[in-house]
Amino acid sequence: MVGRTPVISREWKIKSILLAVVVLLMVFGGLPLYKHRHARVPVVAGPGVTRVIKLSQYVPSLKGSPADADVFVLEGKEPGGKILVMSNTHANEPAGLMATFIMIENAAVEKGTLYVIPQFNASASRNTKPGDGYPLYFDIPTEWGAKRFRMGNRDASPLEQWPDPDVYVHYPDKQLFSFNDVRNTNRTWPGRADGPLTERVTFAAMEMMRRDKIDVAIDMHGAETMFPVTNCIVAPQKSAKIATLVSLNVKAMEGFDNHVEPSPGNFRGLSHREIGDFSDTIPFLLEAPIPFLDQPTGPKTVKLLLDGKDPFLLSLSKKKKLFVPYDENGWSMEKRVGQHLSVTLEIIRQYTKKNPETAVKVTGIPRYAEVIKAGVGHYFHDPAKAAPASIHYE
Amino acid sequence: MTIIMFLYYLITAFIVVMVAWNFVREKKTVNDMVLYLLVLIPLILRILRVK
Numbered sequence: 001m002v003g004r005t006p007v008i009s010r011e012w013k014i015k016s017i018l019l020a021v022v023v024l025l026m027v028f029g030g031l032p033l034y035k036h037r038h039a040r041v042p043v044v045a046g047p048g049v050t051r052v053i054k055l056s057q058y059v060p061s062l063k064g065s066p067a068d069a070d071v072f073v074l075e076g077k078e079p080g081g082k083i084l085v086m087s088n089t090h091a092n093e094p095a096g097l098m099a100t101f102i103m104i105e106n107a108a109v110e111k112g113t114l115y116v117i118p119q120f121n122a123s124a125s126r127n128t129k130p131g132d133g134y135p136l137y138f139d140i141p142t143e144w145g146a147k148r149f150r151m152g153n154r155d156a157s158p159l160e161q162w163p164d165p166d167v168y169v170h171y172p173d174k175q176l177f178s179f180n181d182v183r184n185t186n187r188t189w190p191g192r193a194d195g196p197l198t199e200r201v202t203f204a205a206m207e208m209m210r211r212d213k214i215d216v217a218i219d220m221h222g223a224e225t226m227f228p229v230t231n232c233i234v235a236p237q238k239s240a241k242i243a244t245l246v247s248l249n250v251k252a253m254e255g256f257d258n259h260v261e262p263s264p265g266n267f268r269g270l271s272h273r274e275i276g277d278f279s280d281t282i283p284f285l286l287e288a289p290i291p292f293l294d295q296p297t298g299p300k301t302v303k304l305l306l307d308g309k310d311p312f313l314l315s316l317s318k319k320k321k322l323f324v325p326y327d328e329n330g331w332s333m334e335k336r337v338g339q340h341l342s343v344t345l346e347i348i349r350q351y352t353k354k355n356p357e358t359a360v361k362v363t364g365i366p367r368y369a370e371v372i373k374a375g376v377g378h379y380f381h382d383p384a385k386a387a388p389a390s391i392h393y394e
Numbered sequence: 395m396t397i398i399m400f401l402y403y404l405i406t407a408f409i410v411v412m413v414a415w416n417f418v419r420e421k422k423t424v425n426d427m428v429l430y431l432l433v434l435i436p437l438i439l440r441i442l443r444v445k
Protein backbone atom coordinates (compact mmCIF):
# COMPACT_ATOMS: atom_id res chain seq x y z
CA MET A 1 0.00 0.00 0.00
CA VAL A 2 2.95 2.32 0.66
CA GLY A 3 3.49 4.78 -2.20
CA ARG A 4 0.12 4.11 -3.86
CA THR A 5 -2.21 7.05 -4.33
CA PRO A 6 -5.93 6.41 -4.65
CA VAL A 7 -7.07 6.64 -8.25
CA ILE A 8 -10.38 8.34 -8.91
CA SER A 9 -11.86 7.08 -12.13
CA ARG A 10 -13.09 9.44 -14.85
CA GLU A 11 -16.60 8.20 -14.16
CA TRP A 12 -16.51 9.32 -10.52
CA LYS A 13 -14.86 12.62 -11.38
CA ILE A 14 -17.81 13.41 -13.65
CA LYS A 15 -20.30 12.16 -11.07
CA SER A 16 -18.70 14.26 -8.32
CA ILE A 17 -18.87 17.41 -10.42
CA LEU A 18 -22.51 16.76 -11.38
CA LEU A 19 -23.42 15.96 -7.79
CA ALA A 20 -21.78 19.16 -6.55
CA VAL A 21 -23.68 21.23 -9.14
CA VAL A 22 -27.00 19.66 -8.19
CA VAL A 23 -26.36 20.06 -4.45
CA LEU A 24 -25.54 23.74 -5.04
CA LEU A 25 -28.72 24.12 -7.10
CA MET A 26 -30.78 22.58 -4.32
CA VAL A 27 -29.18 24.70 -1.61
CA PHE A 28 -29.47 27.99 -3.48
CA GLY A 29 -32.93 27.18 -4.78
CA GLY A 30 -34.26 25.55 -1.63
CA LEU A 31 -32.87 27.85 1.06
CA PRO A 32 -35.04 30.88 0.16
CA LEU A 33 -38.10 28.60 0.11
CA TYR A 34 -37.14 27.10 3.49
CA LYS A 35 -36.63 30.58 4.96
CA HIS A 36 -39.96 31.77 3.54
CA ARG A 37 -41.75 28.79 5.06
CA HIS A 38 -40.29 29.55 8.49
CA ALA A 39 -40.41 33.38 8.36
CA ARG A 40 -42.49 34.94 11.12
CA VAL A 41 -44.53 38.11 10.76
CA PRO A 42 -45.13 39.96 14.04
CA VAL A 43 -48.46 41.56 14.81
CA VAL A 44 -48.74 43.86 17.82
CA ALA A 45 -52.01 43.16 19.60
CA GLY A 46 -53.59 46.50 20.46
CA PRO A 47 -55.37 47.35 23.70
CA GLY A 48 -58.63 46.07 22.23
CA VAL A 49 -57.42 42.46 22.08
CA THR A 50 -58.64 40.65 25.19
CA ARG A 51 -57.51 37.11 24.33
CA VAL A 52 -55.97 35.06 21.54
CA ILE A 53 -57.28 31.57 20.92
CA LYS A 54 -56.63 28.90 18.30
CA LEU A 55 -58.93 27.24 15.78
CA SER A 56 -57.93 23.90 17.38
CA GLN A 57 -60.10 24.91 20.34
CA TYR A 58 -63.00 23.91 18.08
CA VAL A 59 -61.37 20.97 16.24
CA PRO A 60 -58.67 19.44 18.50
CA SER A 61 -57.05 17.47 15.65
CA LEU A 62 -55.73 20.80 14.25
CA LYS A 63 -53.57 21.30 17.34
CA GLY A 64 -49.88 21.48 16.51
CA SER A 65 -50.51 21.55 12.75
CA PRO A 66 -49.38 24.50 10.60
CA ALA A 67 -53.04 25.09 9.78
CA ASP A 68 -53.99 25.92 13.37
CA ALA A 69 -54.74 29.63 12.92
CA ASP A 70 -54.80 32.31 15.63
CA VAL A 71 -58.12 33.93 16.49
CA PHE A 72 -57.81 37.41 18.04
CA VAL A 73 -60.79 38.21 20.25
CA LEU A 74 -61.67 41.83 21.04
CA GLU A 75 -64.39 41.97 23.68
CA GLY A 76 -66.27 45.13 24.60
CA LYS A 77 -67.24 46.09 28.12
CA GLU A 78 -70.90 45.98 27.15
CA PRO A 79 -72.40 42.75 25.80
CA GLY A 80 -73.69 42.83 22.24
CA GLY A 81 -73.44 41.07 18.91
CA LYS A 82 -70.48 39.10 17.58
CA ILE A 83 -68.63 39.79 14.33
CA LEU A 84 -66.02 37.53 12.71
CA VAL A 85 -63.53 38.89 10.18
CA MET A 86 -61.27 36.52 8.23
CA SER A 87 -58.46 37.23 5.79
CA ASN A 88 -55.92 35.19 3.83
CA THR A 89 -58.47 32.53 3.00
CA HIS A 90 -56.47 32.95 -0.20
CA ALA A 91 -52.99 33.96 0.96
CA ASN A 92 -52.07 35.54 -2.40
CA GLU A 93 -54.70 38.25 -1.88
CA PRO A 94 -52.99 40.21 0.91
CA ALA A 95 -55.13 43.37 1.18
CA GLY A 96 -57.39 41.50 3.60
CA LEU A 97 -54.39 40.58 5.74
CA MET A 98 -53.36 44.26 5.89
CA ALA A 99 -56.91 45.16 6.93
CA THR A 100 -57.11 42.55 9.71
CA PHE A 101 -53.63 43.48 11.01
CA ILE A 102 -54.82 47.10 11.21
CA MET A 103 -57.91 45.92 13.13
CA ILE A 104 -55.88 43.82 15.58
CA GLU A 105 -53.39 46.64 16.22
CA ASN A 106 -55.85 49.55 16.43
CA ALA A 107 -59.45 48.53 17.06
CA ALA A 108 -61.25 49.01 20.35
CA VAL A 109 -64.61 47.39 20.92
CA GLU A 110 -67.06 49.25 23.13
CA LYS A 111 -70.03 46.94 22.67
CA GLY A 112 -70.14 43.33 21.49
CA THR A 113 -67.24 41.15 20.36
CA LEU A 114 -64.97 41.15 17.33
CA TYR A 115 -63.20 37.93 16.27
CA VAL A 116 -60.32 38.37 13.82
CA ILE A 117 -58.52 35.54 12.01
CA PRO A 118 -55.70 37.15 9.98
CA GLN A 119 -54.23 33.95 8.50
CA PHE A 120 -57.31 31.82 7.92
CA ASN A 121 -55.42 29.45 5.59
CA ALA A 122 -52.21 29.55 7.62
CA SER A 123 -50.69 26.73 5.58
CA ALA A 124 -51.26 28.68 2.32
CA SER A 125 -49.47 31.68 3.80
CA ARG A 126 -46.33 29.49 3.97
CA ASN A 127 -46.81 28.14 0.46
CA THR A 128 -45.34 29.68 -2.71
CA LYS A 129 -46.70 29.77 -6.23
CA PRO A 130 -44.49 27.96 -8.71
CA GLY A 131 -44.09 29.19 -12.26
CA ASP A 132 -45.34 32.78 -12.21
CA GLY A 133 -42.29 34.47 -10.67
CA TYR A 134 -44.16 35.74 -7.64
CA PRO A 135 -42.09 37.58 -5.02
CA LEU A 136 -41.58 35.66 -1.76
CA TYR A 137 -42.10 38.75 0.39
CA PHE A 138 -43.38 42.29 0.18
CA ASP A 139 -42.53 45.28 2.37
CA ILE A 140 -44.99 47.88 3.59
CA PRO A 141 -43.31 51.20 4.41
CA THR A 142 -44.05 52.53 7.89
CA GLU A 143 -42.80 55.49 9.95
CA TRP A 144 -40.40 53.14 11.80
CA GLY A 145 -39.09 51.17 8.78
CA ALA A 146 -40.40 48.51 6.43
CA LYS A 147 -42.71 45.80 7.71
CA ARG A 148 -42.12 42.55 5.84
CA PHE A 149 -44.90 40.11 4.96
CA ARG A 150 -44.76 36.65 3.38
CA MET A 151 -46.48 36.41 0.00
CA GLY A 152 -48.51 33.23 0.20
CA ASN A 153 -50.37 31.12 -2.33
CA ARG A 154 -54.04 30.50 -3.05
CA ASP A 155 -54.01 26.94 -1.71
CA ALA A 156 -52.65 25.21 1.37
CA SER A 157 -49.19 23.71 1.06
CA PRO A 158 -48.98 20.15 -0.30
CA LEU A 159 -46.36 19.62 2.42
CA GLU A 160 -49.24 19.59 4.88
CA GLN A 161 -51.95 18.00 2.76
CA TRP A 162 -50.81 15.41 0.24
CA PRO A 163 -51.73 13.82 -2.13
CA ASP A 164 -54.45 15.72 -3.97
CA PRO A 165 -57.29 13.56 -5.28
CA ASP A 166 -57.93 13.33 -9.05
CA VAL A 167 -61.12 15.32 -8.46
CA TYR A 168 -62.17 17.04 -5.23
CA VAL A 169 -65.59 15.78 -4.20
CA HIS A 170 -67.11 18.46 -1.99
CA TYR A 171 -68.56 17.45 1.36
CA PRO A 172 -71.51 17.14 1.91
CA ASP A 173 -72.91 18.13 -1.54
CA LYS A 174 -70.66 15.87 -3.65
CA GLN A 175 -70.15 18.66 -6.19
CA LEU A 176 -67.02 18.02 -8.26
CA PHE A 177 -64.16 20.51 -8.19
CA SER A 178 -60.68 20.73 -9.64
CA PHE A 179 -58.17 18.47 -7.81
CA ASN A 180 -56.30 21.37 -6.15
CA ASP A 181 -59.49 22.85 -4.70
CA VAL A 182 -59.13 20.28 -1.93
CA ARG A 183 -56.48 22.69 -0.57
CA ASN A 184 -58.58 25.82 -1.21
CA THR A 185 -60.30 26.97 1.99
CA ASN A 186 -62.90 28.78 -0.08
CA ARG A 187 -64.13 25.48 -1.55
CA THR A 188 -64.07 23.30 1.57
CA TRP A 189 -66.84 24.98 3.59
CA PRO A 190 -68.65 23.78 5.71
CA GLY A 191 -66.00 21.12 6.22
CA ARG A 192 -65.94 18.15 8.58
CA ALA A 193 -64.06 17.23 11.74
CA ASP A 194 -62.34 14.19 10.23
CA GLY A 195 -61.77 15.45 6.66
CA PRO A 196 -58.59 16.72 5.01
CA LEU A 197 -56.74 19.53 6.81
CA THR A 198 -58.51 22.34 4.92
CA GLU A 199 -61.95 20.84 5.64
CA ARG A 200 -61.01 20.71 9.33
CA VAL A 201 -60.02 24.40 9.21
CA THR A 202 -63.37 25.46 7.74
CA PHE A 203 -65.24 23.10 10.07
CA ALA A 204 -63.44 24.67 13.07
CA ALA A 205 -64.59 28.11 11.92
CA MET A 206 -68.15 26.78 11.44
CA GLU A 207 -68.06 25.33 14.95
CA MET A 208 -66.82 28.65 16.32
CA MET A 209 -69.71 30.47 14.63
CA ARG A 210 -72.28 27.94 15.87
CA ARG A 211 -71.00 27.51 19.45
CA ASP A 212 -70.14 31.18 20.08
CA LYS A 213 -73.30 32.32 18.26
CA ILE A 214 -71.49 34.70 15.92
CA ASP A 215 -73.92 37.03 14.15
CA VAL A 216 -71.92 38.22 11.13
CA ALA A 217 -68.96 36.71 9.22
CA ILE A 218 -66.85 38.72 6.79
CA ASP A 219 -64.37 36.95 4.50
CA MET A 220 -61.89 39.33 2.80
CA HIS A 221 -60.58 38.52 -0.68
CA GLY A 222 -59.08 40.05 -3.79
CA ALA A 223 -60.04 39.32 -7.40
CA GLU A 224 -58.61 40.06 -10.83
CA THR A 225 -59.81 43.18 -12.66
CA MET A 226 -60.71 40.92 -15.61
CA PHE A 227 -62.89 38.69 -13.41
CA PRO A 228 -66.56 39.73 -13.26
CA VAL A 229 -66.91 39.05 -9.52
CA THR A 230 -64.60 41.83 -8.37
CA ASN A 231 -64.94 45.10 -6.48
CA CYS A 232 -68.04 43.78 -4.79
CA ILE A 233 -69.77 42.30 -1.77
CA VAL A 234 -70.89 38.73 -2.40
CA ALA A 235 -73.98 38.03 -0.33
CA PRO A 236 -76.58 35.26 -0.11
CA GLN A 237 -80.26 36.11 0.25
CA LYS A 238 -80.08 36.43 4.05
CA SER A 239 -77.31 39.07 3.78
CA ALA A 240 -78.62 40.88 0.70
CA LYS A 241 -80.46 43.73 2.44
CA ILE A 242 -77.49 44.75 4.55
CA ALA A 243 -75.10 44.31 1.61
CA THR A 244 -77.24 46.59 -0.58
CA LEU A 245 -77.39 49.31 2.07
CA VAL A 246 -73.63 49.04 2.58
CA SER A 247 -73.01 49.32 -1.16
CA LEU A 248 -75.23 52.41 -1.45
CA ASN A 249 -73.72 54.05 1.62
CA VAL A 250 -70.05 53.63 0.73
CA LYS A 251 -70.81 55.01 -2.72
CA ALA A 252 -72.74 58.01 -1.37
CA MET A 253 -70.62 58.78 1.70
CA GLU A 254 -67.13 57.68 0.70
CA GLY A 255 -67.23 57.81 -3.08
CA PHE A 256 -66.20 54.30 -4.08
CA ASP A 257 -68.08 51.58 -5.89
CA ASN A 258 -68.67 48.18 -4.31
CA HIS A 259 -71.63 46.50 -5.96
CA VAL A 260 -73.54 43.50 -4.60
CA GLU A 261 -73.16 40.07 -6.22
CA PRO A 262 -75.70 37.41 -5.27
CA SER A 263 -74.18 34.22 -3.86
CA PRO A 264 -75.08 31.43 -6.33
CA GLY A 265 -77.17 28.75 -4.66
CA ASN A 266 -75.70 25.84 -6.60
CA PHE A 267 -72.03 26.72 -6.31
CA ARG A 268 -71.00 24.93 -3.14
CA GLY A 269 -68.05 25.14 -0.78
CA LEU A 270 -67.80 28.94 -0.68
CA SER A 271 -67.87 30.84 2.60
CA HIS A 272 -70.69 33.18 1.52
CA ARG A 273 -72.83 30.15 0.64
CA GLU A 274 -72.12 27.51 3.29
CA ILE A 275 -71.81 29.77 6.37
CA GLY A 276 -75.30 31.05 5.71
CA ASP A 277 -76.72 27.60 4.98
CA PHE A 278 -75.07 25.75 7.89
CA SER A 279 -75.35 28.32 10.70
CA ASP A 280 -77.38 31.32 11.84
CA THR A 281 -74.48 33.62 10.95
CA ILE A 282 -74.96 36.20 8.18
CA PRO A 283 -72.03 35.91 5.74
CA PHE A 284 -70.40 38.46 3.44
CA LEU A 285 -67.45 37.99 1.10
CA LEU A 286 -65.57 41.14 0.10
CA GLU A 287 -63.68 41.28 -3.21
CA ALA A 288 -61.21 44.10 -3.84
CA PRO A 289 -59.58 44.33 -7.28
CA ILE A 290 -55.98 43.11 -7.33
CA PRO A 291 -54.28 43.77 -10.70
CA PHE A 292 -51.29 41.65 -9.61
CA LEU A 293 -53.40 38.50 -10.08
CA ASP A 294 -54.52 39.31 -13.63
CA GLN A 295 -52.86 37.15 -16.27
CA PRO A 296 -51.96 39.72 -18.96
CA THR A 297 -49.68 41.94 -16.86
CA GLY A 298 -45.99 42.73 -16.88
CA PRO A 299 -43.64 41.05 -14.36
CA LYS A 300 -45.22 40.07 -11.03
CA THR A 301 -43.22 42.51 -8.95
CA VAL A 302 -43.72 43.86 -5.43
CA LYS A 303 -44.34 47.24 -7.05
CA LEU A 304 -47.24 45.83 -9.08
CA LEU A 305 -48.62 44.18 -5.95
CA LEU A 306 -48.51 47.47 -4.03
CA ASP A 307 -49.46 50.12 -6.61
CA GLY A 308 -51.51 47.98 -9.02
CA LYS A 309 -50.21 49.96 -12.01
CA ASP A 310 -49.75 48.00 -15.22
CA PRO A 311 -49.54 49.29 -18.82
CA PHE A 312 -51.14 46.16 -20.29
CA LEU A 313 -54.18 46.44 -18.02
CA LEU A 314 -54.38 50.13 -18.87
CA SER A 315 -54.52 49.22 -22.55
CA LEU A 316 -57.20 46.60 -21.86
CA SER A 317 -59.15 49.12 -19.81
CA LYS A 318 -59.27 51.47 -22.82
CA LYS A 319 -60.73 48.57 -24.81
CA LYS A 320 -63.32 48.05 -22.05
CA LYS A 321 -62.07 44.58 -21.20
CA LEU A 322 -61.90 45.14 -17.42
CA PHE A 323 -64.72 44.90 -14.90
CA VAL A 324 -63.49 47.88 -12.84
CA PRO A 325 -62.59 51.46 -13.71
CA TYR A 326 -58.82 51.54 -14.31
CA ASP A 327 -56.52 54.46 -15.16
CA GLU A 328 -52.89 55.57 -14.75
CA ASN A 329 -53.33 55.55 -10.95
CA GLY A 330 -53.71 51.76 -10.92
CA TRP A 331 -55.41 50.14 -7.97
CA SER A 332 -53.18 50.60 -4.94
CA MET A 333 -52.94 48.53 -1.78
CA GLU A 334 -54.19 51.60 0.15
CA LYS A 335 -57.34 51.71 -1.97
CA ARG A 336 -57.99 47.99 -1.52
CA VAL A 337 -57.34 47.98 2.22
CA GLY A 338 -59.38 51.15 2.68
CA GLN A 339 -62.31 49.55 0.85
CA HIS A 340 -62.14 46.42 2.99
CA LEU A 341 -62.09 48.46 6.20
CA SER A 342 -64.85 50.88 5.23
CA VAL A 343 -67.12 48.11 3.94
CA THR A 344 -66.53 46.11 7.14
CA LEU A 345 -67.34 49.12 9.34
CA GLU A 346 -70.43 49.82 7.26
CA ILE A 347 -71.60 46.19 7.54
CA ILE A 348 -71.23 46.45 11.32
CA ARG A 349 -73.13 49.75 11.33
CA GLN A 350 -75.99 48.46 9.17
CA TYR A 351 -76.21 45.21 11.15
CA THR A 352 -76.38 47.22 14.38
CA LYS A 353 -79.11 49.49 12.98
CA LYS A 354 -81.16 46.43 12.02
CA ASN A 355 -80.43 44.50 15.24
CA PRO A 356 -80.15 46.97 18.14
CA GLU A 357 -80.49 44.16 20.71
CA THR A 358 -77.19 42.65 19.46
CA ALA A 359 -75.47 45.90 18.52
CA VAL A 360 -71.71 46.09 17.97
CA LYS A 361 -69.71 49.28 18.41
CA VAL A 362 -66.10 49.40 17.24
CA THR A 363 -63.75 52.38 17.24
CA GLY A 364 -60.16 52.97 16.15
CA ILE A 365 -60.43 51.42 12.68
CA PRO A 366 -59.57 53.89 9.89
CA ARG A 367 -61.85 54.33 6.90
CA TYR A 368 -61.16 54.46 3.15
CA ALA A 369 -60.09 58.13 2.86
CA GLU A 370 -57.88 57.93 5.97
CA VAL A 371 -55.99 54.85 4.71
CA ILE A 372 -55.44 56.44 1.30
CA LYS A 373 -54.17 59.64 2.91
CA ALA A 374 -51.93 58.14 5.62
CA GLY A 375 -50.91 54.86 3.95
CA VAL A 376 -51.36 51.30 5.20
CA GLY A 377 -48.04 51.30 7.10
CA HIS A 378 -49.11 54.27 9.22
CA TYR A 379 -51.39 51.97 11.20
CA PHE A 380 -48.77 49.31 12.00
CA HIS A 381 -46.97 49.54 15.34
CA ASP A 382 -43.27 48.94 15.85
CA PRO A 383 -42.77 45.49 17.45
CA ALA A 384 -39.41 46.68 18.80
CA LYS A 385 -41.19 49.22 20.99
CA ALA A 386 -44.15 47.04 21.94
CA ALA A 387 -44.57 45.04 25.13
CA PRO A 388 -43.31 41.49 24.42
CA ALA A 389 -46.59 39.97 25.64
CA SER A 390 -48.50 41.90 22.98
CA ILE A 391 -46.47 40.51 20.06
CA HIS A 392 -47.86 37.51 18.22
CA TYR A 393 -46.24 35.85 15.24
CA GLU A 394 -48.34 34.98 12.22
CA MET B 395 -49.92 13.72 9.12
CA THR B 396 -52.41 11.18 7.81
CA ILE B 397 -51.43 7.57 7.08
CA ILE B 398 -51.84 8.09 3.33
CA MET B 399 -49.60 11.16 3.41
CA PHE B 400 -47.01 9.25 5.46
CA LEU B 401 -47.09 6.45 2.87
CA TYR B 402 -46.52 9.00 0.10
CA TYR B 403 -43.42 10.26 1.88
CA LEU B 404 -42.24 6.63 2.19
CA ILE B 405 -42.88 6.02 -1.52
CA THR B 406 -40.91 9.18 -2.33
CA ALA B 407 -38.00 8.03 -0.17
CA PHE B 408 -38.07 4.64 -1.95
CA ILE B 409 -37.97 6.33 -5.37
CA VAL B 410 -35.06 8.51 -4.20
CA VAL B 411 -33.10 5.40 -3.22
CA MET B 412 -33.88 3.71 -6.55
CA VAL B 413 -32.90 6.74 -8.65
CA ALA B 414 -29.75 7.30 -6.59
CA TRP B 415 -28.84 3.64 -7.06
CA ASN B 416 -29.29 4.01 -10.83
CA PHE B 417 -27.03 7.08 -10.72
CA VAL B 418 -24.33 5.09 -8.90
CA ARG B 419 -24.62 2.19 -11.35
CA GLU B 420 -24.48 4.38 -14.47
CA LYS B 421 -20.96 4.08 -15.86
CA LYS B 422 -20.84 5.82 -19.22
CA THR B 423 -23.75 7.99 -20.29
CA VAL B 424 -23.36 11.45 -18.78
CA ASN B 425 -26.81 12.46 -20.06
CA ASP B 426 -28.39 9.73 -17.93
CA MET B 427 -26.34 10.75 -14.88
CA VAL B 428 -27.64 14.33 -15.26
CA LEU B 429 -31.16 13.04 -15.77
CA TYR B 430 -31.07 10.95 -12.56
CA LEU B 431 -29.82 13.92 -10.56
CA LEU B 432 -32.43 16.29 -11.98
CA VAL B 433 -35.19 13.80 -11.15
CA LEU B 434 -33.91 13.66 -7.58
CA ILE B 435 -34.19 17.42 -6.91
CA PRO B 436 -37.98 17.76 -6.38
CA LEU B 437 -38.15 14.43 -4.55
CA ILE B 438 -35.45 15.43 -2.06
CA LEU B 439 -36.98 18.89 -1.57
CA ARG B 440 -40.29 17.18 -0.76
CA ILE B 441 -38.72 14.72 1.72
CA LEU B 442 -36.91 17.63 3.43
CA ARG B 443 -40.29 19.42 3.53
CA VAL B 444 -38.89 22.46 1.72
CA LYS B 445 -41.20 22.47 -1.34
